[in-house]
Amino acid sequence: MVTTDSGGTVTEWDERARALLGHPRAVAVGRSATEVFGEQVSHEVGEALQERTLWIGTAPVRHRDGHFVSTWLMAKRQEGDRGIEWLLSASPKAGPLAEEDRSLAEWGFNRSSHHIGLFDTDMRAMRVNVAFERAAALPEDQIRGLLPSEIVVSEASPQVDQAMREVIETGEERQVDTYARVPGESEEHAWSIALAPLTNPEGVVCGALLTASDRTKHYWARRRLQLVNEAGSRIGSTLDITRTAQELVDVTMPRFADYVAVDLLSFTHQGDEPSSTSPSGPVRMRRTAMGAVGREFPEGTMQPGDPIDYPVGSPVAERLALGVPSMYEITEATLADWAVHDPERAARIRRYGAHSIMVVPMRARGVTLGVALFARRESPTRFQSDDLLLAEEITARAAVCIDNARRYERERQTAVTLQRSLLPQALPDQAALEIATRYLPAGGQAGVGGDWFDIIPLSGARVGLVVGDVVGHGIQAAATMGRLRGAVRTLADIDLPPDELLTHLDDVVIRLGAEDFAAEAEATGDIGATCLYAVYDPVVGRCSMASAGHPLPAVVRPDGTAHTLDAPIGPPLGLGGLPFETAEFDLPEGSLLALYTDGLIEARSHDVEAGRDTLLRVLDCPDETEPSLDSLCDDAFAALLPDRPDDDSVLLIARTRRLDESQVATWEVPSDPAAVAEARTDAVRRLAAWELDEEIRFTAELVVSELVTNAIRYGLPPIQLRLIHDRAVICEVSDTSYTSPRLRRARVYDEGGRGLLLVAQLTQRWGTRYTPTGKTIWADLTSPSE
Structure with missing residues (x-):
């Protein structure tokens, strides 16, 4: 090994160069390459390295004693710390093969x-x-x-x-x-x-x-690596347990096994808490997914979803108890051992003809979820130890995905249960509206949300209708929905008009957001919600409503006119300080009023306007005189919602009714104590005309007497008495005073204060309703037979 600088002066000379050419290092270093190697080598190498960085060839190199050595030579140009250098490697050129060399070549071949x-x-x-x-x-x-x-x-x-x-x-x-x-x-x-x-x-x-x-080992190693990569990308694409199990089957069949099955313990589907220990003894599981080449299964007609039992001593029961996988070569001796504990399954495997089987428990986060079964029959290659490791790795990935899906499903079921428990369990008893409702929680990964509805019977045979939507999904949204629904019912119970009710509800949302922020809840402190509150009065056929950022209802009148109500929409709840406005509409008897949340009309496949038009087309049924409300709800959901909607959806359809004039009696009462007796007489006479029993007539006589007396004594004229014969008898006394009576217990020597206590004892319920012109004291009288 020799190096020279760019000028051709030798800078390095090793011992092997001395042995080849005879020049000691002290003599060679510092001399010209031409002097050391000869002019021919220096000329050929020099010209070659000017054109390219590498030259290889043979050349005669001069020995120190003057003769030339035929040499194989490699010269390379390189840049180092000392600038451009040439590196030369040389070795003697080989001559003809000797006999022993030929033998060596033959042996190597x-x-x-x-x-x-x-x-x-x-x-x-x-x-x-x-x-x-x-x-x-x-x-x-x-x-x-x-x-x-x-x-x-x-x-x-x-x-x-x-x-x-x-x-x-x-x-x-x-x-x-x-x-x-x-x-x-x-x-x-x-x-x-x-x-x-x-x-x-x-x-x-x-x-x-x-x-x-x-390359068989390399080939299978590459195939296994590809299978692991594919399993990582394909398994767990959704949070659905059954689909995740089927993805494990699809990835491994038929490239890895001719038959694959996934059996899961029952708690994975039922949402129960798993056991802290592996199952022992006989095991009952549920066949979740399966696949086989040629659609021929060892279990015959078993289908996904069917239960499957593994007795004590069977390979599956043993592997589940131990929590470790195992590989079996199917021989007569193996089948004979299995037949001792599970003869039926051993016979089925013999008929199926599998030659090797693997049983791999599915475990995730220390919990046993089930088992994956792999079998080969068509493929002549039996399972090897590397295959068992591969099956264990793929199954472990699938187990984590299934456990994630199980946890998600458990949380979703909890949220759905909470949501449904907070929604009306049955429609209330009222005659003003015929009502049908539908609620569908979101599908996929979104989970249940905070949509809700409510039907609230009010005084004067009126009915309050509520639809709302809390932003977000999951248990937090469902819990917030329940708190808002309770607040709406409380506010509606004191007969607030729609705009005032939403104003108070707005304050409630602001306080709830502040409480969540102070408690460092999952939310950021802001609770977003929308709500629409409508009140229908069957006596006059009038509907009043107010919206806090919520879509307005759709209306189909008896003449077939379908449209969306035109009314002001206030800001969403929780902003505070902004007013709401009540709008009133006349609704003829037989009109359809549809209240809904945005999840019904808004989807990826269409915008809000298209969804609203579709809903109006579904509600307008010219071929049917009075279509079923339940069928309308089903048709609307079928036309607007996919199988797994991205958001909660609520639909409430109401058909309006009017009370007949004969069911309402109204009298103007003079502001004179003497008019009380005449009011009692008129009321009893009307109750008799309605053919009500004497007991309720007697109760009504006392209630009318007390309420009219209070209005004359403490109220302002004009005074009006109204009786409504609905499912119950409703007694209302109105005046123009805004002073509300309150219930109190009279002391022994008090001359008054017992009237309202008597009314409260004799009636089902009573209360005060404020109007733009004053107040109305009302009481519901229910017959004992009802």
């Missing part, structure tokens, strides 16, 4: 682990090594003269012949990757075959060199 064959220009075998003989299961003298396709017969043999023909014709190398079964073995091997031309010194192709390498 035969002992090579690669399968080597020499073929002439007719593609006939001339020489093969020992490894080639073993692979072909033929001695060399029987291989000579055969074509490659005649030596090893397989589907890929013509491909090898064609590639060798191209090598001989073009003189270019070829590569063929193929699969062939070695004689005497049942499993196919992966082969990488390299074909190179054999040329004489004149460059004429005289034959072809075939070198085959068994």
Whole structure:
């Protein structure tokens, strides 16, 4: 090894250079390369390195004693710390092979682990090594003269012949990757075959060199790696337990196994808490997913979702108890052992014809979820230890995804249960509206949200309708919805008009947000919600409503006119300080009023306007005189919602009714205590005309007397008495005073204060309702028979 600087002066000279050329290092270093190597070498190398950075060749190099040594020489130009240098490597040129060298070459040819064959220009075998003989299961003298396709017969043999023909014709190398079964073995091997031309010194192709390498281990290692990567990308695409289990089946069948099944313990589907220990004893599971080549299953007619039992001592029960996977080669002895504990399943496996089976428990976060079963029947290759490791890794990934889906499903079921428990469980008893409702929680990963509805019977036979939507999903949204629904019912119970009710509800939302922020809840302190509150009065056929950022209802009148109500929409709840406005509409008897949340009309497939138009088309049924409200709800959901909507959806459809004039009686009462007796008489006479029993007439007489007396004594004229015969008898006394009476217990010597206490005891309920012109004291009287 020698180096020179850019000027050609020797800078390094090692001991091997001294042995080759005779110059000691002290003599060579510092001298010109021309003096040391001779002019011919210096000239050839110098010119070559000016044009390229590397030169290789042979040249006569002068020895110290004056003779020339035929030398193989490599010169390389490089840049180092000392600037541009030339690195020269030299060794003596080899002469003709000695006999022992020829023997060494022959030994190397035969002992090579690669399968080597020499073929002439007719593609006939001339020489093969020992490894080639073993692979072909033929001695060399029987291989000579055969074509490659005649030596090893397989589907890929013509491909090898064609590639060798191209090598001989073009003189270019070829590569063929193929699969062939070695004689005497049942499993196919992966082969990488390299074909190179054999040329004489004149460059004429005289034959072809075939070198085959068994790449089976590398092939299966690559296949396993690809399978693991694919499992990571395909398994767990959703938070659905059944689909995740089926994804495990689809990834591993048929490339890895001919039959795959996933059985899960019951708690994964039911949302129960898992046991802290692995199951022992007989095990009942549920077949969650399965797949087989040719759709032929060991279990026959079993379908996903069917229960499946594994007795004590069966392979599945044992593996679940131990929590470790196992691999079984199916032999008569194996089936005989299984038949002791599970004869029916052992017989089915014998009929199915599987030759190897793996049982892999599915565990995630220390919890046993179930088991994955793998079997091979069509594939001749039996499961190996590497296959068991692969199955364990893929199953572990699937188990984590299934456990995530189980946890999500448990939380979702909890939220749905909470949501449904906070929604009305039954429609209230009222006659003003015929009502049908639908609620559908969100599907997919969104989970249940905070949509709600309510029907609230009010005084004077009126009915309050509520729809609302809390921003967000999950338990937090459902809990917030329940708090808001309770607040709405409380505010509605004191007969607030719609705009005032929403104003108070806005304050409630602001306080709830402040409480959540102070408690460092999951929310950021802001609770977003919308709400629409409507009140329908069947006596006058009028509807009043107010909206806090919520979509307005759709209306279909009896004449077929369908439209969305035009009314002011206030800001969403929780902003504070902004007013709400009440709008009033006349609704003829038989009109349809549809209240909904935005999840019904808004979807990825259409915008809000298109969804609203679709809802109006569904509600407008010209072919039916009075369509069923339940069928309208079903038709609306079918037309507007996919199978798994992205948001909660609520639909409330009400058909309006009017009270007949004969069901309402109204009297103007003079502001004179003497008018109380006449009011009592008129009320009793009307109750008798309505054919009500004497007990309720007696109660009504006392209530009318007390309420009219209070209005005359403490109220302001004009005073009005109204009786409404609905499901109950409603007694209302109105005046223009805003002073509200309150219930109190009279002391022993008090002369008054017992009237309202008497009314409260005799009626089902009573209260005060404020109007723009004053107040109304009302009381519901229910017959004992009702």
